[in-house]
Amino acid sequence: MEMPYDLPLMKRGAEIEVLIDRLDRKGRGTGSVDGRTMAVRGGLPGQVVRVRVTRRRRLEGYVLEVVTRSPHEVDARCPHSGSCGGCAFQQLAYPVQLTALREQVGNAFAAAGLEVVVPEVIGCDPPFGYRNKMDFTFGATRWVEVGEPEGVERDFALGMHVSGRFDRVLDIQSCALHFDEADGLLTSAREVARAHGLPPWDVLRHTGLLRHLVLRKGFGTGEIMVDLVTSEDAGPSVDRWAEAMLERHPEVTTLVQNVNTRPASVAFGERERVIHGPGVITERIGDLAFNISANSFFQTNSRQAAVLFSLVSELAAPTGDEVVWDLYCGTGALSLAAARTAREVWGFELVDAAVADARGNAALNDLSNVHFIAGDVLASLGEGVSLDAPPPDLAIVDPPRAGLHPKVLSGLLRLAPPRIVYVSCNIHASAPQIATLVAEGGYDVECVRPVDMFPHTPHVECVVALRR
Ligand SMILES: C[S@@+](CC[C@H](N)C(=O)[O-])C[C@H]1O[C@@H](n2cnc3c(N)ncnc32)[C@H](O)[C@@H]1O
Known part of the structure; x- marks a missing residue:
């Protein structure tokens, strides 16, 4: 395929067109540019995309515009798809995702020098609303998406990091991957925090109170945990926030606070306070029951x-x-x-x-x-x-x-x-x-x-x- 660009001009910031033919291990589309492989963030197999070059040695870039749609493309369910760092390719038909994952597994074994038979990947049915745990970040620098109204508040966000930006948080309104009740909890957590004047954590200045909101649900029991991660104890403020949350959401079976005073942005506290309920939720998988507390791993x-x-x-x-x-x-x-x-x-x-x-x-x-x-x-x-x-x-x-x-x-x-x-x-x-x-x-x-x-x-x- 003829590509309308001039190689000498292909420097950082240049724009080129690329035909995406597969996904790499990071979920980026890849295509061939003058015999070299280019990784394109946001590119899907089968698309021709206009790309902004971000690295010229190890050719990398991101999609500016889809020139030709892929036959494997579907409409994303999530309004934030594309900006949000949570999903990589919601617009790619699910069966094609499974094929790409199988190829990745085969490639990994081949690269390690092992010949193994890789069967089809066992898919998730349905592939939406599957996450029983979401870790949302509070941020003092909100990422404003294209199409948002002028004058939108920029100093408070609760959601996911923007793809590739540790310092910018996308204010998530809804997510297609998490459990049903999570959208409502997310909205309330934001509104109540704003109403009570609780400041979000500023990841650059290391100031502010609210760091993470972790939501968990036992799919087999319906039990729901809200875990608010803060930078300090701030007991009375957190209690007021918790009281308002519980009033709005009687479905929450336990609410805990974790305090993380360290700079590292992890939803893991040095100390935990149980504010409501038992401090754990129970999940039932097959004939086994599991009690899960805020800082314990469980399959998501x-x-x-x-x-x-x-x-x-x-x-x-x-x-x-x-x-x-x-x-x-x-x-x-x-x-x-x-x-x-x-x-x-x-x-x-x-x-x-x-x-x-x-x-x-x-x-x-x-x-x-x-x-x-x-x-x-x-x-x-x-x-x-x-x-x-x-x-x-x-x-x-x-x-x-x-x-x-x-x-x-x-x-x-x-x-x-x-x-x-x-x-x-x-x-x-x-x-x-x-x-x-x-x-x-x-x-x-x-x-x-x-x-x-x-x-x-x-x-x-x-x-x-x-x-x-
Ligand atoms: C992928 S999870 C597996 C959990 C479990 N097999 C399951 O299916 O629920 C990995 C676990 O390893 C634990 N872990 C991480 N580093 C560890 C280490 N150095 N020693 C022991 N456990 C560790 C984590 O806390 C986490 O619970």
């Missing part, structure tokens, strides 16, 4: 969590003779799923609140053969460390996005469990580690099962079964 897509847990149960399928270790166990979801058939299960988790939830969840589900070890997996798997836990016949590992710490990988190789089930939310980090387990540990990849836990984003969950 309850519908697909049911699929994931049964996949892990099916592939792990521990026998009554087997000892299972669940590394990075969070609130104990996979530990409990395995405990129903295993001899005993040992879960390892860093976050104290999650360990407390996990222990409570074992009791809640009448499982007495599960034990949890609090602390860094790295310390537990260190050379020469002696643990109460008997050596594992099967290790389930479900690390954060960065994958296993290299020393945890070495520890796993030293432990050499006969079977490993690796649950990965970032196959690009995990595939090289799986290749190491194959090359140095003598494991075979028995099967790979990708599951879409995060529709409209480039992230894909993979369950990989390994045996020596």
